[in-house]
Amino acid sequence: VDDNTQHEMENLQRAFHGFTNMYRLIKRIGEGTFSTVYKAEDLRYDHYDNSWDIEKDSEKWSPPPLKSYPSTNTSSMTMGGSLPDFDQRRRKRKYVAIKKITVTSSPTRILNELELLHDLRNCPSVCPLITAFRSTDQVVAILPYFRHADFRTYFRNMTVSDTAIYLRSLFTALSFVHDRNILHRDIKPTNFLYDPSRRRGVLVDFGLAEREGTDCKSCMCHDDPLLRKSRLRAAHDANGAPHNGYPKQDTRPARRANRAGTRGFRAPEVLFKCTEQTTKIDIWSVGVILLTILSRRFPFFNSADDVEAMIEIATIFGQKRMRSAAQLHGCMFETTIPTIGTTGFSLERIILWSTCRSDTGEELTPDEKTAVSFLYRCLDLDPGRRISAEEALRHEFLRERSV
Numbered sequence: 001v002d003d004n005t006q007h008e009m010e011n012l013q014r015a016f017h018g019f020t021n022m023y024r025l026i027k028r029i030g031e032g033t034f035s036t037v038y039k040a041e042d043l044r045y046d047h048y049d050n051s052w053d054i055e056k057d058s059e060k061w062s063p064p065p066l067k068s069y070p071s072t073n074t075s076s077m078t079m080g081g082s083l084p085d086f087d088q089r090r091r092k093r094k095y096v097a098i099k100k101i102t103v104t105s106s107p108t109r110i111l112n113e114l115e116l117l118h119d120l121r122n123c124p125s126v127c128p129l130i131t132a133f134r135s136t137d138q139v140v141a142i143l144p145y146f147r148h149a150d151f152r153t154y155f156r157n158m159t160v161s162d163t164a165i166y167l168r169s170l171f172t173a174l175s176f177v178h179d180r181n182i183l184h185r186d187i188k189p190t191n192f193l194y195d196p197s198r199r200r201g202v203l204v205d206f207g208l209a210e211r212e213g214t215d216c217k218s219c220m221c222h223d224d225p226l227l228r229k230s231r232l233r234a235a236h237d238a239n240g241a242p243h244n245g246y247p248k249q250d251t252r253p254a255r256r257a258n259r260a261g262t263r264g265f266r267a268p269e270v271l272f273k274c275t276e277q278t279t280k281i282d283i284w285s286v287g288v289i290l291l292t293i294l295s296r297r298f299p300f301f302n303s304a305d306d307v308e309a310m311i312e313i314a315t316i317f318g319q320k321r322m323r324s325a326a327q328l329h330g331c332m333f334e335t336t337i338p339t340i341g342t343t344g345f346s347l348e349r350i351i352l353w354s355t356c357r358s359d360t361g362e363e364l365t366p367d368e369k370t371a372v373s374f375l376y377r378c379l380d381l382d383p384g385r386r387i388s389a390e391e392a393l394r395h396e397f398l399r400e401r402s403v
């Protein structure tokens with residue numbers, strides 16, 4: 001245990017009476033804007049029912065120095081019960097992930113995350129919440145520890161079949177989440193913990209998740225296409241220019257929409273500030289993951305802000321499709337950037353390029369072609385036409401593969 005972890009253990013013990021009797025911190029496994037996550041041994045696992053026992057952790061375990069054993073002070077435990085003795089623990093050790101939520105997070109945000117996790121507790125492939133503690137402004141969530149590998153260490157070696165199995169696991173989780181009308185909003189490799197050796201993954205991090213339909217304004221992308229066309233026509237003059245669409249004369253209130261998420265993974269409707277976003281934004285993000293795997297480039301998109309992100313997407317899809325995508329949400333997309341062509345490039349070409357196969361005249365393998373046809377369904381600029389998680393599981397790319 002390093003000094004930092006030791007120090008943290010003391011902090012937690014101070015905030016949560018009896019903490020050292022319940023958990024033994026092992027190491028820090030994640031640090032982000034919203035939390036610090038520790039791996040810990042659960043010293044009182046047998047006080048829970050074992051329904052959260054996702055899988056046994058087979059990592060080599062060596063007993064910690066004796067002094068850190070909670071041999072005394074058992075009376076201070078907050079939940080009662082006696083501690084398992086040394087031998088018992090040695091046989092059935094359990095690990096947890098302790099997510100210490102940054103104290104500057106808003107209370108509503110913390111509550112939202114815990115509430116959604118609670119709602120999703122029975123979804124396979126979603127990492128369940130075991131319990132949570134609060135001491136004044138400090139909240140910690142306790143989750144079963146899930147062994148996983150860093151995406152960057154395995155994605156370049158994934159075969160098309162490995163990729164399909166990975167996505168099947170991710171879409172299984174998403175189909176449950178979406179079925180409960182919840183948008184995850186932050187789908188990316190670090191939030192899908194995957195173990196390539198077991199070919200299993202769990203979805204974590206519901207810090208930005210929200211229920212569908214919480215937006216208070218409607219967006220015309222949900223209108224009937226004919227109605228949308230006539231509304232668009234009414235908003236433009238005879239030359240097709242918007243009546244009040246140019247910044248100088250623009251009298252409209254600024255558009256506001258939820259734009260939370262991670263750069264590079266944001267769906268076009270998020271960039272266009274659609275005010276009625278749906279679970280389809282998560283599907284786009286999965287598409288970005290698939291594009292990353294097929295092109296062997298991570299991060300695939302690397303924009304600093306939303307405008308750059310639009311430029312990156314427009315470079316692939318071309319001005320024409322980008323313009324119609326913007327119009328779906330009542331936006332205009334115009335650019336004079338010379339590298340953005342009218343029709344863009346096919347995803348096949350992008351993949352051949354980025355895997356250095358365009359000069360050799362090589363083609364995609366039949367397996368890759370199936371993957372690309374599926375990729376087009378995930379990266380549809382129109383959220384209304386984009387594939388859903390449930391449909392994805394029935395797509396030939398993901399179907400007939402055993403996990």
Ligand code: ADP
Binds near residue numbers: 097
């Ligand atoms: P943040 O909101 O800070 O991104 P996350 O919930 O995504 O917090 O957790 C951050 C990191 O901690 C993850 O990317 C992962 O590496 C690790 N982690 C989180 N939960 C678990 C878990 N249940 N098992 C193992 N590692 C986890």
Ligand code: MG
Binds near residue numbers: 032190191205
């Ligand atoms: Mg995260």
